[in-house]
Amino acid sequence: MDLVAIGTVGYDSVETPTGKAEKQLGGTAVYLCLAASYFCKVGMVAATGRDFLPGYLDLLQSKGVDLEGLQQLEGETFHWGAKYHQDLNVRDTLFTHLNVLLDFTADLPPAYREAPFFFLGNIDPALQLHVIEQAKNPVFIGMDTMNYWINSEKYRPNLMRVLQKVQGIFVNDEEARDLSGEYNLVKAAAEIHKMGPQHVIIKKGEHGAMLFSDDSIFFTPAFPLELVDDPTGAGDSFAGGFMGYLTTQKRLDNAVMRQAMVYGSALASYTVEGYSVNRIVELNQQLVDERFQAFYNLMDFKK
Amino acid sequence: MDLVAIGTVGYDSVETPTGKAEKQLGGTAVYLCLAASYFCKVGMVAATGRDFLPGYLDLLQSKGVDLEGLQQLEGETFHWGAKYHQDLNVRDTLFTHLNVLLDFTADLPPAYREAPFFFLGNIDPALQLHVIEQAKNPVFIGMDTMNYWINSEKYRPNLMRVLQKVQGIFVNDEEARDLSGEYNLVKAAAEIHKMGPQHVIIKKGEHGAMLFSDDSIFFTPAFPLELVDDPTGAGDSFAGGFMGYLTTQKRLDNAVMRQAMVYGSALASYTVEGYSVNRIVELNQQLVDERFQAFYNLMDFKK
Numbered sequence: 213m214d215l216v217a218i219g220t221v222g223y224d225s226v227e228t229p230t231g232k233a234e235k236q237l238g239g240t241a242v243y244l245c246l247a248a249s250y251f252c253k254v255g256m257v258a259a260t261g262r263d264f265l266p267g268y269l270d271l272l273q274s275k276g277v278d279l280e281g282l283q284q285l286e287g288e289t290f291h292w293g294a295k296y297h298q299d300l301n302v303r304d305t306l307f308t309h310l311n312v313l314l315d316f317t318a319d320l321p322p323a324y325r326e327a328p329f330f331f332l333g334n335i336d337p338a339l340q341l342h343v344i345e346q347a348k349n350p351v352f353i354g355m356d357t358m359n360y361w362i363n364s365e366k367y368r369p370n371l372m373r374v375l376q377k378v379q380g381i382f383v384n385d386e387e388a389r390d391l392s393g394e395y396n397l398v399k400a401a402a403e404i405h406k407m408g409p410q411h412v413i414i415k416k417g418e419h420g421a422m423l424f425s426d427d428s429i430f431f432t433p434a435f436p437l438e439l440v441d442d443p444t445g446a447g448d449s450f451a452g453g454f455m456g457y458l459t460t461q462k463r464l465d466n467a468v469m470r471q472a473m474v475y476g477s478a479l480a481s482y483t484v485e486g487y488s489v490n491r492i493v494e495l496n497q498q499l500v501d502e503r504f505q506a507f508y509n510l511m512d513f514k515k
Numbered sequence: 516m517d518l519v520a521i522g523t524v525g526y527d528s529v530e531t532p533t534g535k536a537e538k539q540l541g542g543t544a545v546y547l548c549l550a551a552s553y554f555c556k557v558g559m560v561a562a563t564g565r566d567f568l569p570g571y572l573d574l575l576q577s578k579g580v581d582l583e584g585l586q587q588l589e590g591e592t593f594h595w596g597a598k599y600h601q602d603l604n605v606r607d608t609l610f611t612h613l614n615v616l617l618d619f620t621a622d623l624p625p626a627y628r629e630a631p632f633f634f635l636g637n638i639d640p641a642l643q644l645h646v647i648e649q650a651k652n653p654v655f656i657g658m659d660t661m662n663y664w665i666n667s668e669k670y671r672p673n674l675m676r677v678l679q680k681v682q683g684i685f686v687n688d689e690e691a692r693d694l695s696g697e698y699n700l701v702k703a704a705a706e707i708h709k710m711g712p713q714h715v716i717i718k719k720g721e722h723g724a725m726l727f728s729d730d731s732i733f734f735t736p737a738f739p740l741e742l743v744d745d746p747t748g749a750g751d752s753f754a755g756g757f758m759g760y761l762t763t764q765k766r767l768d769n770a771v772m773r774q775a776m777v778y779g780s781a782l783a784s785y786t787v788e789g790y791s792v793n794r795i796v797e798l799n800q801q802l803v804d805e806r807f808q809a810f811y812n813l814m815d816f817k818k
Contacts, residue, residue: 298698395601396740396741396742396743397739398739398740398741399741416722419719419722419723420722420723420736422739428812429739429813430813430814430816431736431739431813431814433723433734433736436700436701436725436732436734437699437701438699438701438702439699440699467816467817470815470816471816471817471818473816474816504818508816509731510732510733510734511733511734511814511816512773513733513770513773513774513776513777513811513814514770514774515774515807
């Protein structure tokens with residue numbers, strides 16, 4: 213196993229300016245694994261309920277995602293609903309039914325514990341910590357989190373422990389501000405560096421993403437698209453593409469980190485072209501490389 | 516004269532999250548000319564009132580800006596006031612005292628009419644049209660505009676005439692949406708292309724700028740700064756740097772347009788580091804090139 217991704221698997225019901233998708237496949241671990249599947253062998257650590265459609269399991273397996281770490285628990289599958297504004301960077305969460313996630317333990321199958329790369333999707337920091345403790349010899353651990361954990365007196369101490377043990381953190385601009393107490397993102401990244409991660413990736417949705425590493429800053433725009441159907445999963449596809457690409461590299465130097473940012477952006481840009489996972493499941497290596505090249509054309513200048 | 520810039524000269528009173536600047540030098544033509552002054556001989560076409568401080572004229576001349584086209588009219592100088600939010604992309608205009616601008620005619624001195632490059636700052640489209648009619652042999656005309664002209668039944672017909680005669684338009688995202696009737700910026704740029712300009716530059720403030728030319732899209736981020744004192748003039752500094760760089764080039768091909776975008780972004784990034792023109796007046800060629808190189812480091816990736 214090259215990469216192990218921990219997160220949610222469930223149903224998403226979203227309404228966007230272009231349409232609606234009811235109770236479709238979603239969840240952070242799903243987008244993470246599908247994006248990473250174009251680069252490496254990825255194993256999913258998550259939980260579903262008894263009502264989870266077997267067809268979705270087949271779909272994930274057909275993309276090469278390893279499901280040994282996917283637990284089926286008693287009860288209903290996680291279900292999340294949201295409505296996006298015309299400004300797709302803004303959405304209202306309509307409901308979050310945690311369901312079986314309340315019983316999720318994030319235990320890793322033995323084979324997963326040997327993996328070199330881990331990504332800790334946005335879940336309870338205690339579970340993220342539990343995963344780290346099971347990893348035998350991790351090379352690079354990436355993590356996501358959210359304001360719910362950041363701003364809670366109960367969860368924040370564990371979150372700070374997780375931060376000390378990861379190499380990369382992926383947060384959006386608002387989360388970076390909450391975590392650091394700094395509004396300016398350059399200052400925010402500097403504060404978050406002090407909390408542990410060597411690489412701070414700040415995702416800004418349609419405004420792109422920034423990588424803060426040591427003294428180097430790298431910027432990738434979001435790919436300019438004529439039509440965005442559904443932004444759900446863009447951030448996780450970004451992280452999955454980023455981590456997946458890292459697993460293919462011998463040295464994790466700054467040049468590789470920058471390439472990973474672009475592969476992450478490429479995967480995210482595909483995800484938003486369709487509802488749910490419709491677009492990201494139909495990619496192949498050539499399409500991924502074509503979008504990477506398109507980013508090059510978008511950002512290239514010489515003198 | 517390499518470049519002629521038409522716009523406003525006046526006093527700005529701004530309040531930003533970091534402080535206040537009362538009745539300082541401002542106006543679109545001022546930022547345009549100061550930014551362009553690092554590249555070429557630029558002439559200013561604008562109007563001041565009798566109350567305009569001679570020291571400001573000296574300052575502009577000390578930077579090599581030609582003031583033959585600057586008219587001194589009876590009455591008070593243009594004065595604009597605004598307050599910025601913590602999100603510096605949002606500001607409330609507190610007042611706009613047009614004063615002598617109501618009598619501004621945009622007549623060009625004879626020497627200016629021979630210039631190859633023109634930039635039409637955000638003024639009444641009838642005046643922009645009047646400038647175009649005086650230009651004897653223009654190579655590249657750039658323009659700015661704003662929602663006030665775009666959304667007015669009275670001004671829009673002239674604005675559309677101007678659009679047919681320029682090579683480049685510089686607008687912010689909101690203006691691009693209003694002008695085109697399209698929310699998506701890729702679609703908006705395509706619609707604006709049809710109105711005339713071959714190059715559509717959409718400025719997104721702290722989220723960067725995009726160049727849409729034929730089938731090529733180029734993106735530049737805003738430079739990540741730890742401190743932004745005053746965003747006023749960023750857009751005009753961008754246009755001034757862009758146009759100034761063009762005047763130094765023999766061929767205006769896509770590679771040059773991309774370099775111009777980066778020089779524009781470099782000048783804009785310096786302007787916002789200080790209140791009013793405080794930072795942009797103290798630059799030199801080396802600092803401009805250093806920031807250009809810093810943009811390269813920010814955006815460069817290879818594979």
